[in-house]
Amino acid sequence: MNIIFMGPPGAGKGTQAERIVDEFKVPHISTGDAFRLAMKQGTPLGVEAKKYVDQGLLVPDEITIGIVRERLSQPDCDTGFLLDGFPRTISQAEALDQIASELNKKIDHVINLSVDRNLLLARLTGRRICKSCGATYHILFNPPAQELVCDKCSGELYQRSDDTEEKVGTRLDEYINKTAPLLEYYRNQGILREVNGEQEINTVTAQISSLLRGLA
Ligand code: ADP
Ligand code: AMP
Numbered sequence: 001m002n003i004i005f006m007g008p009p010g011a012g013k014g015t016q017a018e019r020i021v022d023e024f025k026v027p028h029i030s031t032g033d034a035f036r037l038a039m040k041q042g043t044p045l046g047v048e049a050k051k052y053v054d055q056g057l058l059v060p061d062e063i064t065i066g067i068v069r070e071r072l073s074q075p076d077c078d079t080g081f082l083l084d085g086f087p088r089t090i091s092q093a094e095a096l097d098q099i100a101s102e103l104n105k106k107i108d109h110v111i112n113l114s115v116d117r118n119l120l121l122a123r124l125t126g127r128r129i130c131k132s133c134g135a136t137y138h139i140l141f142n143p144p145a146q147e148l149v150c151d152k153c154s155g156e157l158y159q160r161s162d163d164t165e166e167k168v169g170t171r172l173d174e175y176i177n178k179t180a181p182l183l184e185y186y187r188n189q190g191i192l193r194e195v196n197g198e199q200e201i202n203t204v205t206a207q208i209s210s211l212l213r214g215l216a
Contacts, residue, residue, distance in 0.1 A: 001026060001080040001212065002105055004087070006182065007113035008175045009168070010123040011197045012204060015136050016113070017084045019205045024212065026080035031088075033134065034067050035059060036160075056162055056170030058088055058178060065095040072099055088179045093186075110186040111208055113197030117172060124168045128157040142201060 001024060005013040014030065021028040035053055038046030045063070052059045068086055071077070087093040100106055115123070126139040128148070132155030137144050144150060148157045162171065186192040193211050197204055 002100070002108050003080070003082045003212065004107060004110045004186075005082065005084045005113065006110055006179070006186075007197060008115065008117075008120055008179075009171045010120040010127070011113035011115045012123075012201070013084045013113060015142070015201060016205055016208055017082055018135065020208055020212070021082055023209060024080065024082070026082050027076050028082050028084060029068070029071055029077075029086070030084040031059075031064055031067060031086040032084075034071075053162060054167075056167035056174065058174050061089055061091045061095070064088075065092055065099075068092075068096065069099050072103060072105070077105075087182060088175075090181060090185060093182055107189075107191060109212060110192045111211065112183060112186075112192060112194050113204070114194060115197040119198060120172060121165065121168055124163045124171075125165055127163050128159055130155040131158055132156070 003020075003024075003026070005017055007013055014032075017028045017030070035046070035049040039050045039053065040046070045067075048063060049059050058064075064086065068083070072081065083096075087096050096107070123138060123141065126141065128137045128139060128144075129135070130137075130150035130153065133150060133153045135150055135152050135155075136142075137150075137157060144157065149155075150157060162168075183192060195204060195207050195211070199207075
């Protein structure tokens with residue numbers, strides 16, 4: 001099954017992806033994670049991406065599309081994949097359709113998580129991530145049992161440098177201007193499904209799971 005998670009920054013895509021890939025046994029492909037890894041390693045891709053990520057701006061399409069093209073060609077995507085944070089522009093969506101057709105694949109489901117802008121700010125500024133395994137927490141809405149320690153692997157939790165109030169504003173504007181128009185693109189293809197991302201984490205997971213199983 002080939003799935004896309006859409007929604008503004010902080011809607012819960014990563015949180016839900018962690019759970020859904022466990023259930024459906026497909027690789028979780030996050031372009032944001034790919035850029036953060038490259039930035040940490042200081043590769044040429046990371047150096048280039050950092051110029052944009054640090055400002056809360058989208059990385060140029062050519063760079064982002066290249067990463068996804070390479071990743072989807074790997075054998076573990078043969079039985080399906082979950083794209084989280086890609087596509088984010090109409091050009092990326094058109095490129096994805098092209099890549100999929102070259103690889104004899106098609107997108108089966110686009111799940112859109114909707115959350116009000118005011119709540120997104122609280123979610124993003126309170127987000128904490130495990131340095132070791134990447135698990136996502138929230139200081140108020142989904143805290144770990146022990147402060148700043150990952151429940152799953154005991155790794156140390158950190159705050160993303162782009163999860164500050166100032167950068168969140170730019171990121172949400174980028175979403176409105178460049179990514180939100182994609183909803184229409186997928187609605188026209190008849191594969192867009194809406195889920196209210198403001199509900200409790202387990203409720204959102206259960207609704208996505210039902211949709212993907214064709215039960216809702
Ligand atoms: P995205 O990947 O869409 O940017 P995340 O999954 O990282 O979003 O979630 C953003 C923040 O909101 C995290 O701190 C996460 O723990 C929290 N969060 C995610 N889903 C919910 C929810 N349904 N209710 C409350 N908090 C949530
Ligand atoms: P995320 O982890 O999805 O919140 O992404 C973090 C940052 O990575 C974004 O603010 C962008 O700078 C960059 N990024 C991630 N995915 C994309 C994409 N599909 N297109 C352009 N930039 C992206």
